[in-house]
Amino acid sequence: xxxxxxxxxxxxxxxxxxxxxxxxxxxxxxxxxxxxxxxxxxxxxxxxxxxxxxxxxxxxxxxxxxxxxxxxxxxxxxxxxxxxxxxxxxxxxxxxxxxxxxxxxxxxxxxxxxxxxxxxxxxxxxxxxxxxx
Numbered sequence: 001x002x003x004x005x006x007x008x009x010x011x012x013x014x015x016x017x018x019x020x021x022x023x024x025x026x027x028x029x030x031x032x033x034x035x036x037x038x039x040x041x042x043x044x045x046x047x048x049x050x051x052x053x054x055x056x057x058x059x060x061x062x063x064x065x066x067x068x069x070x071x072x073x074x075x076x077x078x079x080x081x082x083x084x085x086x087x088x089x090x091x092x093x094x095x096x097x098x099x100x101x102x103x104x105x106x107x108x109x110x111x112x113x114x115x116x117x118x119x120x121x122x123x124x125x126x127x128x129x130x131x132x133x
Contacts, residue, residue, distance in 0.1 A: 007094065007131070008094050008095070009091050009093050009094075009095075009098070009112055009120070010092065011130070012095070012122055012126055013120045013122070016122075016126055018120040020045055020118055020119070021039050021041060021121075022044060022051075022118065023035060023044045023045075023046055023047075024047070024078070025046050025077065025078050026078070026079065027078045028075060028076065029062065029074050030075065031078075032057045032062075033062055033074070042058055042059050042108060042109065043057065043059070044056070045118050045121060046078055047118060050117070051117040053086050053118050054082075054086075055078070055084050056109060057078050058083070058108065060083075060108075061081050065080075087101060087105060088113045089101075089111075089112055089122070091112060091114065091120075098110060098122065102127070108123055108124045110123075
């Protein structure tokens with residue numbers, strides 16, 4: 001079995017990499033959907049010009065936008081459809097803590113921040129994989 005509570009976000013990012021795909025809140029839902037498709041990812045972090053997290057945009061946000069606004073939502077801005085209440089974590093947070101947070105809040109992606117700037121992203125899949133190693 002894996003390391004569990006002893007594994008920190010820093011160790012997970014060291015293995016998976018710290019590449020984070022971001023988008024401006026002024027981008028369109030279509031642009032964000034294309035980015036998700038092209039990169040084969042489930043979420044992008046919405047950042048301000050300094051790299052601060054202002055939201056997260058996921059496949060779930062696309063589904064909600066279409067359900068609420070129909071197909072016209074494709075032309076809406078990311079800011080109009082993104083999740084604004086973003087849970088973030090730090091490099092020294094441990095895997096078990098994040099698994100609990102993700103389970104309780106039903107979120108699948110958590111940006112990693114240092115000094116208010118996004119430096120990584122962990123998904124539920126990353127955490128499960130790390131726990132099994």
